[in-house]
Amino acid sequence: MRYYPIGLDISGRRCLVVGAGEVGERKAQRLLECGARVSVVGRELTPVLAGLAREGRIDHIPGDYDKGLLEGAFLVIGATDDRAVNERIFRDARKRGVLANIVDDPEHCDFILPALCRQGDLVITVATGGKSPALAKKLRKELEEHYGPEYETLLKIMGELRGKIIDRGEGSDENRKLFEALVDSDIMEPIRKGAWKKVEKIVKDMTGVAIDLRSMEDSGFGIQASGRKEKTSTTKRPGGKKRATSKNTKSTKEVRPARP
Numbered sequence: 001m002r003y004y005p006i007g008l009d010i011s012g013r014r015c016l017v018v019g020a021g022e023v024g025e026r027k028a029q030r031l032l033e034c035g036a037r038v039s040v041v042g043r044e045l046t047p048v049l050a051g052l053a054r055e056g057r058i059d060h061i062p063g064d065y066d067k068g069l070l071e072g073a074f075l076v077i078g079a080t081d082d083r084a085v086n087e088r089i090f091r092d093a094r095k096r097g098v099l100a101n102i103v104d105d106p107e108h109c110d111f112i113l114p115a116l117c118r119q120g121d122l123v124i125t126v127a128t129g130g131k132s133p134a135l136a137k138k139l140r141k142e143l144e145e146h147y148g149p150e151y152e153t154l155l156k157i158m159g160e161l162r163g164k165i166i167d168r169g170e171g172s173d174e175n176r177k178l179f180e181a182l183v184d185s186d187i188m189e190p191i192r193k194g195a196w197k198k199v200e201k202i203v204k205d206m207t208g209v210a211i212d213l214r215s216m217e218d219s220g221f222g223i224q225a226s227g228r229k230e231k232t233s234t235t236k237r238p239g240g241k242k243r244a245t246s247k248n249t250k251s252t253k254e255v256r257p258a259r260p
Contacts (some may be wrong), residue, residue, distance in 0.1 A: 002129055011035035014072050018065045018089055019079030020045045023103055027077045028058055039073075041065055053259070067092040078108075078196060079113035106130030117143035118151035121159075150191045157211070158183070164209050175225065178207050 015031045017024045020042025028049060032036045039059040040049055053060040059067060065085055070076060076098055078089040083105075090108040093100035102108040106129070114125035115136040124147060126139045158179065165175050185206060190198040196213045203212050 003127070005127075006111075007074075008111075012037060012073060013074035014042065016069060016073045016076040017079060018042070018069075018085070019062075019081075019103075020049055020075065021079070021081070022046060024077075025049050026078040027079055027103070027113075028052070030055060030116075036074075039045075039069070047091075060152065067087060070096050070098050073098050075101070078102040115140040116206075117147060119147060119149055120155060122147070122151050122155050134227060139237075148192075150188055153191050154188065157199070157213075160211060161203065161207060163211055165207060181205050216257070 013036055015036040017028045018041045020040050024040060025046045025048050028038050028040055039061055040063045045053060045060060048171060052058045069161050070092055076089060076093050078086040080086055086102045087108060090100045090102050099110045101111055106112060114127035114131050115228055117124040117140050124143050126136045128136045141233060165178060186200060187199060187202045200211055200213060
């Protein structure tokens with residue numbers, strides 16, 4: 001394995017994207033999702049990037065790449081269609097200790113960007129070592145079919161439980177057994193159906209911890225049913241709100257595959 005799998009905290013870090021086309025747009029958007037301060041270099045922006053610039057969400061640097069733009073950058077992504085420029089970006093970044101990724105050129109990358117299947121804080125990545133972005137995309141789509149929005153909800157519940165269970169001071173082994181038993185239980189089906197009272201009962205019976213999904217939603221918890229219904233129905237959500245679901249309608253989250 002050539003690459004060392006790692007999750008970088010880029011929140012508040014300056015990240016440079018050289019290239020303002022569709023590829024640069026995708027890279028900039030993912031960086032924004034992770035809280036980075038994004039600068040995009042390019043003479044003309046895509047409509048999406050132009051909108052982000054108007055909103056002040058990215059810094060647009062009109063013009064061509066210059067090595068001085070790397071000053072203060074944590075990482076740089078080269079997304080131009082000029083091979084010579086991309087290679088220069090990589091060399092300049094190496095000299096300055098700035099992490100570099102050159103799109104579609106694994107040999108000029110300090111890191112590669114995997115395809116993402118994302119449900120809230122649950123992130124499943126697929127990487128092929130830069131050998132086949134097409135295969136990574138295929139596998140990502142398969143993962144999205146299997147791991148739907150119900151997993152985002154389960155993760156939120158587990159996060160709520162974690163502190164309460166640990167605070168009881170029963171020891172890490174005992175706590176681990178509780179967490180594993182809960183995720184291996186039949187809790188997913190009532191989550192998919194939005195049967196929140198049943199979810200609360202399963203949690204209470206298995207862990208001894210009482211949770212109130214209604215109050216959790218009122219505080220910004222944001223629970224929702226997966227929407228995976230075979231026929232039209234109305235699912236009651238925590239807090240008394242109702243949500244309609246219809247046949248052949250899936251709840252989806254936009255996930256853009258990133259190519260190395």
